[in-house]
Amino acid sequence: KKFVYMFNEGNSGMKELLGGKGANLAEMTSIGLPVPYGFTISTEACNDYYEAGKMVSPEVKDQILQSLARLEENTGKRLGDPSNPLLVSVRSGSVFSMPGMMDTILNLGMNDETVEGMAQLTNNPRFAYDSYRRFIQMFSDVVLEVDVYFFEQLLEDYRENKGYTSDPELTAEDWQEVIAGYKKIVKERTRKDFPQEPKEQLFLSINAVFDSWNNQRAIVYRRLNKIPDHLGTAVNIQSMVFGNTGNDSGTGVAFTRNPSTGENVLYGEYLINAQGEDVVAGIRTPEPIATLESEMPDVYKQFSETCHLLEQHYQDMQDIEFTVERGKLFILQTRTGKRTAQAAIRIAVEMVEEGIIDKNTALLRVDPDQLNQLLHRRIDESAVRTQLAKGLPASPGAATGAVVFDADEAEELGNEGKKVILVRPETTPDDIHGIIAAQAVVTSRGGMTSHAAVVARGMGKACICGCEALKIDLKARQFRVGETIVNHGDIITIDGATGEIMLGEIPMIEPQLSDEFQLLLQWADDARKLGVRANADNPEDAKKAFEFGAGGIGLCRTEHMFMDAKRVPIVQKMILAENYEERSAALAELLPMQQGDFEGIFEAMQGLPVTIRLLDPPLHEFLPDKEELLVEVTKLQILNPDSEELAQKELLLKKVRQLDEFNPMLGHRGCRLGMIYPEIYEMQAKAIFYAIATLSEKGMSVKPEIMIPLVGHVNELKEMRQLVVDAALKVQEETGYPFDYMIGTMIEIPRAALTADQIAEEADFFSFGTNDLTQTTFGYSRDDAEGKFLQAYIENKVLPDNPFAVLDQEGVGKLVETGVKLGRKTKPQLKTGICGEHGGEKSSIEFCYNTGLDYVSCSPYRVPLARLAAAQATI
Numbered sequence: 067k068k069f070v071y072m073f074n075e076g077n078s079g080m081k082e083l084l085g086g087k088g089a090n091l092a093e094m095t096s097i098g099l100p101v102p103y104g105f106t107i108s109t110e111a112c113n114d115y116y117e118a119g120k121m122v123s124p125e126v127k128d129q130i131l132q133s134l135a136r137l138e139e140n141t142g143k144r145l146g147d148p149s150n151p152l153l154v155s156v157r158s159g160s161v162f163s164m165p166g167m168m169d170t171i172l173n174l175g176m177n178d179e180t181v182e183g184m185a186q187l188t189n190n191p192r193f194a195y196d197s198y199r200r201f202i203q204m205f206s207d208v209v210l211e212v213d214v215y216f217f218e219q220l221l222e223d224y225r226e227n228k229g230y231t232s233d234p235e236l237t238a239e240d241w242q243e244v245i246a247g248y249k250k251i252v253k254e255r256t257r258k259d260f261p262q263e264p265k266e267q268l269f270l271s272i273n274a275v276f277d278s279w280n281n282q283r284a285i286v287y288r289r290l291n292k293i294p295d296h297l298g299t300a301v302n303i304q305s306m307v308f309g310n311t312g313n314d315s316g317t318g319v320a321f322t323r324n325p326s327t328g329e330n331v332l333y334g335e336y337l338i339n340a341q342g343e344d345v346v347a348g349i350r351t352p353e354p355i356a357t358l359e360s361e362m363p364d365v366y367k368q369f370s371e372t373c374h375l376l377e378q379h380y381q382d383m384q385d386i387e388f389t390v391e392r393g394k395l396f397i398l399q400t401r402t403g404k405r406t407a408q409a410a411i412r413i414a415v416e417m418v419e420e421g422i423i424d425k426n427t428a429l430l431r432v433d434p435d436q437l438n439q440l441l442h443r444r445i446d447e448s449a450v451r452t453q454l455a456k457g458l459p460a461s462p463g464a465a466t467g468a469v470v471f472d473a474d475e476a477e478e479l480g481n482e483g484k485k486v487i488l489v490r491p492e493t494t495p496d497d498i499h500g501i502i503a504a505q506a507v508v509t510s511r512g513g514m515t516s517h518a519a520v521v522a523r524g525m526g527k528a529c530i531c532g533c534e535a536l537k538i539d540l541k542a543r544q545f546r547v548g549e550t551i552v553n554h555g556d557i558i559t560i561d562g563a564t565g566e567i568m569l570g571e572i573p574m575i576e577p578q579l580s581d582e583f584q585l586l587l588q589w590a591d592d593a594r595k596l597g598v599r600a601n602a603d604n605p606e607d608a609k610k611a612f613e614f615g616a617g618g619i620g621l622c623r624t625e626h627m628f629m630d631a632k633r634v635p636i637v638q639k640m641i642l643a644e645n646y647e648e649r650s651a652a653l654a655e656l657l658p659m660q661q662g663d664f665e666g667i668f669e670a671m672q673g674l675p676v677t678i679r680l681l682d683p684p685l686h687e688f689l690p691d692k693e694e695l696l697v698e699v700t701k702l703q704i705l706n707p708d709s710e711e712l713a714q715k716e717l718l719l720k721k722v723r724q725l726d727e728f729n730p731m732l733g734h735r736g737c738r739l740g741m742i743y744p745e746i747y748e749m750q751a752k753a754i755f756y757a758i759a760t761l762s763e764k765g766m767s768v769k770p771e772i773m774i775p776l777v778g779h780v781n782e783l784k785e786m787r788q789l790v791v792d793a794a795l796k797v798q799e800e801t802g803y804p805f806d807y808m809i810g811t812m813i814e815i816p817r818a819a820l821t822a823d824q825i826a827e828e829a830d831f832f833s834f835g836t837n838d839l840t841q842t843t844f845g846y847s848r849d850d851a852e853g854k855f856l857q858a859y860i861e862n863k864v865l866p867d868n869p870f871a872v873l874d875q876e877g878v879g880k881l882v883e884t885g886v887k888l889g890r891k892t893k894p895q896l897k898t899g900i901c902g903e904h905g906g907e908k909s910s911i912e913f914c915y916n917t918g919l920d921y922v923s924c925s926p927y928r929v930p931l932a933r934l935a936a937a938q939a940t941i
């Protein structure tokens with residue numbers, strides 16, 4: 067079996083085998099770009115390594131040595147040959163790009179002899195020793211597990227003793243002394259000498275890369291991004307090129323377009339006289355790529371042409387790593403660049419306009435989940451604010467939170483639901499759990515391509531980098547900007563789009579959709595076949611829904627209209643009524659109020675269909691809490707035994723006790739209310755019909771769909787339908803306006819789905835209430851499950867996902883399918899949709915499309931997401 071591939075033996079289609087990095091190095095080699103030669107050890111070799119109990123098998127080892135021989139032949143250098151040493155990098159690379167999650171070793175092959183050879187060969191001893199000390203540090207960190215801290219401490223002390231302020235001031239002799247110190251550290255920490263034999267170095271490194279597949283940060287990153295654990299990583303062995311040979315060398319990273327805004331300009335950074343790690347690790351703050359044009363015009367020209375070529379070749383924005391060695395350009399990596407939602411949309415739309423991709427491809431390029439970022443609030447431009455400092459705008463979005471300086475603490479507080487902003491000199495991949503939990507990240511060092519920035523953009527989190535005005539004192543847990551001191555726990559606000567850091571909390575405003583976003587959604591509307599509606603209970607939400615492009619309202623819950631503080635006393639009067647007359651009187655008071663609500667909602671939707679659900683929750687939800695009431699009654703019994711107030715409260719308590727239920731979720735609610743108190747549903751139906759009459763009078767068109775909740779037996783629906791029809795007739799007679807309406811039901815009880823053929827006889831439409839249907843299918847009470855056992859179920863993989871967030875297609879989905887099939891058997895034209903959380907979740911939306919539903923309905927803010935996801939399901 068072939069486990070090792072030379073760069074000229076692969077291509078970009080072989081990602082699963084060669085990893086993303088290896089496949090793209092092969093592809094770039096084959097299209098003739100200047101890529102240092104090398105070979106890739108496949109992901110299958112990684113799995114082989116784990117199967118053999120963490121050992122490189124003789125077969126794989128053999129293939130590696132053969133490939134090494136070919137590399138030596140190709141470069142004319144030999145590993146460990148002092149007169150002309152081959153030096154290589156050992157680079158991990160998995161199928162999905164995991165920036166900074168895995169470990170890389172540079173300059174492998176250096177030892178006490180080859181370093182001398184390098185010094186003579188290049189006539190640049192300083193460079194040779196600098197490379198050697200970098201190798202010792204990286205190798206020790208990754209392979210020998212000696213913390214970099216010890217090396218950094220030694221270097222810092224050395225610099226201080228010599229009175230240097232930066233590394234370039236160190237001479238060859240200085241580096242030699244540092245190297246001696248480094249070796250001592252290794253000896254002290256590992257009780258062994260630093261390995262001198264290059265082949266031993268090589269195989270130890272390969273093992274370490276395989277091992278790094280299972281380091282903590284890689285595991286966390288995979289979990290976060292739902293990357294399977296069994297894929298394994300490939301290892302790339304590549305001959306070194308050097309960006310640290312002097313001022314005609316350097317290294318950098320660039321995106322072919324701005325990954326933050328999407329603007330079509332080269333966006334990147336570089337450092338002169340440095341090795342690759344220096345840029346991505348965020349240790350030195352680099353120069354913007356534009357300056358390269360004036361510093362090295364020829365290199366810049368070649369580089370920008372290469373960027374263009376790569377973008378055309380891959381037909382997507384690329385994230386490219388490069389190194390310049392004595393004026394010659396080398397490309398070390400390319401991959402599809404991570405980007406913010408804003409950038410994803412702009413790039414997709416502009417690439418269509420530039421003729422690079424078609425509209426369907428553009429639609430598939432934007433992840434619906436990412437759109438949330440754009441529907442978030444922004445800092446109110448008109449708000450008074452004082453800028454504390456300004457850094458690089460690394461990832462847009464605004465955030466307010468308490469300052470913390472430690473990733474563990476950020477995680478702890480974040481998980482408690484506190485809003486924190488992680489402030490660090492720089493972030494390393496080890497901080498990822500803190501970044502996840504924080505609202506935003508701020509660093510005082512590092513550029514826009516540092517790991518902090520890349521990771522934050524990927525997560526849609528606001529991030530500011532390289533804010534050098536921040537003098538961070540980790541020990542004192544504070545930072546200083548000029549005279550101002552900000553302590554741990556102080557509140558700051560940051561704007562990742564401008565790089566501004568401000569003291570305190572700053573007001574924010576509602577989002578607006580950009581022109582490109584609107585255009586993309588228009589394409590989505592053209593492509594999709596699945597309708598998208600919104601859940602909205604009041605005119606404001608309805609307006610939002612309309613603005614975000616909802617094709618109607620899929621669920622208008624009427625109970626919220628009962629919960630308004632001014633109405634609660636009337637609702638209570640209705641509930642406490644001893645007889646029909648009293649109840650009718652209270653309902654008569656409520657009717658005009660509901661009518662007004664409906665008018666507002668119909669108006670906002672401008673003639674689009676509106677599905678109104680009649681009252682659903684159990685009546686005790688509108689009454690005071692039993693315990694609290696009991697306390698009040700007891701107090702009054704002692705203080706004011708003869709009062710009218712006591713008499714009233716006692717009556718209320720009696721009613722509360724009567725209505726109390728063991729299982730409210732399965733209790734007297736939904737259509738069961740209408741069955742026992744028909745006057746309630748009658749009032750609601752009339753309020754809807756009066757609203758229609760009023761608006762029709764004004765010449766507006768209205769498409770009401772009246773929905774009866776929680777039906778389990780066709781007889782329930784039959785009776786409720788008759789009630790609504792009668793109410794309609796009465797109002798039509800009274801007002802003289804004829805109007806159209808539909809009557810349908812929610813399918814949210816398994817029995818309803820299973821007998822949908824009967825139920826369809828009485829229904830014009832079905833709306834699958836997947837929240838309740840999930841509760842009733844699993845037999846989970848949502849309110850109890852999520853807090854008590856569901857989390858453990860998901861962590862232990864008993865369930866793949868939270869079924870209240872992601873539709874359980876196997877179980878709940880089967881009921882939906884059955885309901886649609888049986889319903890349409892009776893009525894082929896039966897309209898079907900879903901409402902509930904699932905209507906705004908992309909995999910559930912795809913399922914709804916495949917099941918043949920007519921529409922999904924979700925919260926107004928998720929409508930754009932659903933429009934896009936519906937298009938993607940169709941494509």
Ligand code: ADP
Binds near residue numbers: 155167304306308343
């Ligand atoms: P990551 O996946 O963390 O980006 P890489 O394998 O890309 O790690 O390596 C990090 C950096 O090391 C790269 O940006 C590149 O500049 C540098 N590097 C890797 N291999 C070589 C090489 N053969 N020659 C010069 N620099 C290299």
Ligand code: MG
Binds near residue numbers: 387399
């Ligand atoms: Mg890289």
Ligand code: MG
Binds near residue numbers: 682775776814835838
């Ligand atoms: Mg329900």
